[in-house]
Amino acid sequence: MSTNTVIDVEGLDVAYGDFHAVKDLSFHIERGELYALLGTNGAGKTSTLEVVEGHRQATSGTVRVLGSDPADRSVVRPRVGIMLQESGFSADLTVAESARLIGRLSGREDSVERVLGLVDLGHKADTRTGQLSGGERRRLDFATAVYGNPELLFLDEPTTGLDIASRDSLWATVQRLRDEGTTVVLTTHYLEEAQQRADRIGLMHRGTFRHQGTVAELTRSLPASIQFSLPRHAPAPPTSSVPQADASYAIETFELQRDLKQLLDWADTHGVELEGLSAAPTRLDDVFRAIGADSTAS
Amino acid sequence: MLPLAQAELVQLFRNRSVLVTSLLMPVAVAVFFISYRDVFTRIGSIGYVAAVLVFTIAAFNLYATTVTTLAARRQGLFLKRLRSTAASDATILTGLVLPVGAIALVQIALILGVFAAASGGGPVDAVLLVAATLAAFAMMLALGIATAGVTNSPEHAQVTALPLSIGVIAVASWVGITGTESMALLKRLLPGGAATELIVAAWDGGAALTGSLPLLAPTLAWVLVAVAVAAKMFRWEPRR
Numbered sequence: 001m002s003t004n005t006v007i008d009v010e011g012l013d014v015a016y017g018d019f020h021a022v023k024d025l026s027f028h029i030e031r032g033e034l035y036a037l038l039g040t041n042g043a044g045k046t047s048t049l050e051v052v053e054g055h056r057q058a059t060s061g062t063v064r065v066l067g068s069d070p071a072d073r074s075v076v077r078p079r080v081g082i083m084l085q086e087s088g089f090s091a092d093l094t095v096a097e098s099a100r101l102i103g104r105l106s107g108r109e110d111s112v113e114r115v116l117g118l119v120d121l122g123h124k125a126d127t128r129t130g131q132l133s134g135g136e137r138r139r140l141d142f143a144t145a146v147y148g149n150p151e152l153l154f155l156d157e158p159t160t161g162l163d164i165a166s167r168d169s170l171w172a173t174v175q176r177l178r179d180e181g182t183t184v185v186l187t188t189h190y191l192e193e194a195q196q197r198a199d200r201i202g203l204m205h206r207g208t209f210r211h212q213g214t215v216a217e218l219t220r221s222l223p224a225s226i227q228f229s230l231p232r233h234a235p236a237p238p239t240s241s242v243p244q245a246d247a248s249y250a251i252e253t254f255e256l257q258r259d260l261k262q263l264l265d266w267a268d269t270h271g272v273e274l275e276g277l278s279a280a281p282t283r284l285d286d287v288f289r290a291i292g293a294d295s296t297a298s
Numbered sequence: 299m300l301p302l303a304q305a306e307l308v309q310l311f312r313n314r315s316v317l318v319t320s321l322l323m324p325v326a327v328a329v330f331f332i333s334y335r336d337v338f339t340r341i342g343s344i345g346y347v348a349a350v351l352v353f354t355i356a357a358f359n360l361y362a363t364t365v366t367t368l369a370a371r372r373q374g375l376f377l378k379r380l381r382s383t384a385a386s387d388a389t390i391l392t393g394l395v396l397p398v399g400a401i402a403l404v405q406i407a408l409i410l411g412v413f414a415a416a417s418g419g420g421p422v423d424a425v426l427l428v429a430a431t432l433a434a435f436a437m438m439l440a441l442g443i444a445t446a447g448v449t450n451s452p453e454h455a456q457v458t459a460l461p462l463s464i465g466v467i468a469v470a471s472w473v474g475i476t477g478t479e480s481m482a483l484l485k486r487l488l489p490g491g492a493a494t495e496l497i498v499a500a501w502d503g504g505a506a507l508t509g510s511l512p513l514l515a516p517t518l519a520w521v522l523v524a525v526a527v528a529a530k531m532f533r534w535e536p537r538r
Contacts, residue, residue, distance in 0.1 A: 073384050077383055082382040089379070090309055090374065092308070092312040
């Protein structure tokens with residue numbers, strides 16, 4: 001384990017009776033990285049996250065977080081902020097009281113006014129949390145997680161229930177923390193967020209990694225796609241074009257730029273206007289769908 | 299722990315239903331027993347009234363409020379949030395029950411003070427009374443945490459907390475009225491039985507301190523049993 005390794009997981013196994021939710025999983029996350037832990041439903045990412053956060057004991061394997069056992073809360077948690085996927089506040093405490101309480105229990109120092117300002121809840125400081133909307137509660141969740149600028153930040157579905165402005169604000173705060181060296185572990189169902197922001201992605205399926213690497217590495221194995229439609233009486237398109245059910249055509253390619261140029265040249269030569277032309281690189285969605293297709297086939 | 303205890307205290311005073319249940323109801327019951335102390339003294343003894351007062355506060359304030367509070371904090375996923383901080387499980391539980399424990403102690407001190415003044419005399423052995431009361435409170439607190447382990451919601455607490463609340467007051471009445479000359483072992487082993495015998499002896503007199511202290515053992519044994527049950531049964535998140 002290098003001195004820059006923040007999370008080190010070796011041979012992790014999590015079992016519930018005879019069912020192994022996580023099987024021999026190994027990965028490490030370096031300081032300053034934003035690592036997205038993604039997975040199909042029931043892939044085992046929640047169990048993995050719970051062990052790494054220190055909420056659950058591993059059945060076997062070793063897990064070190066910031067060099068310590070993550071279950072050792074008094075040592076690890078003052079350096080770690082956790083935004084759980086689902087957790088509550090006491091309805092009879094105000095926003096400021098809740099942020100102050102959780103912040104103080106986290107063992108970090110900060111100003112309540114500052115963290116509430118980060119999530120635009122300063123004007124709600126004296127409002128009881130029971131009167132907050134779902135999105136406001138989620139923002140308060142985030143505020144308590146980033147209280148005291150933790151070295152390591154877990155974000156479990158952080159933007160679920162947030163409007164666009166709140167999402168942008170949250171990601172801007174995360175970026176500022178990353179600029180200061182904070183390591184981020186993200187889980188999300190919004191794949192475009194992971195694709196845009198993650199340095200590396202661990203993609204789980206049935207208890208283990210199906211893929212792990214950068215977005216480019218994950219998407220490299222699948223072709224990009226070009227889609228277009230032709231006007232009536234147009235000549236036959238290039239032979240690599242595959243007719244679709246809706247009368248459009250698709251070209252799947254590992255050489256997007258070359259094949260797109262060939263298609264445009266063909267259209268120019270024949271004086272054909274390509275209707276609804278789109279060219280898209282491979283997305284994480286495609287990688288997910290490929291995993292689903294593999295599972296169905298197997 | 300203290301920030302959490304402070305926050306719980308704030309919530310206790312902001313939640314009117316909890317306030318009424320945990321503070322006013324036991325006081326109303328205590329006022330009833332103190333008002334009719336002569337009747338109850340004829341049935342048992344003046345020490346019996348003191349024992350019933352102790353277990354009224356222990357059952358309807360300390361025990362029932364502990365069960366309700368922990369079930370509510372679990373149902374609202376607040377326990378889960380607290381476990382994502384640096385606080386240990388013991389710190390979290392202590393912080394959550396500390397205010398209700400402290401309020402119960404203040405309540406019983408005031409109520410027994412009023413009772414002593416109204417009845418024209420305090421306990422013969424104040425040290426023994428304090429020891430027995432603290433042991434009884436520790437037992438009810440531990441039983442409250444254990445009961446919270448099998449309580450799904452604050453509403454469910456009204457069902458799960460009732461048997462033991464009624465039960466300890468019934469045991470206190472049985473022991474306080476009939477004494478321990480018959481079925482002594484059974485009466486002392488039941489929760490609240492030995493503590494009642496100590497409180498009666500402390501108030502009425504007639505028992506040496508050193509001779510009475512072994513009677514703390516059954517009550518403290520119940521604390522251990524409750525802690526063991528809580529360790530096995532207590533859940534930090536709602537059942538899915």
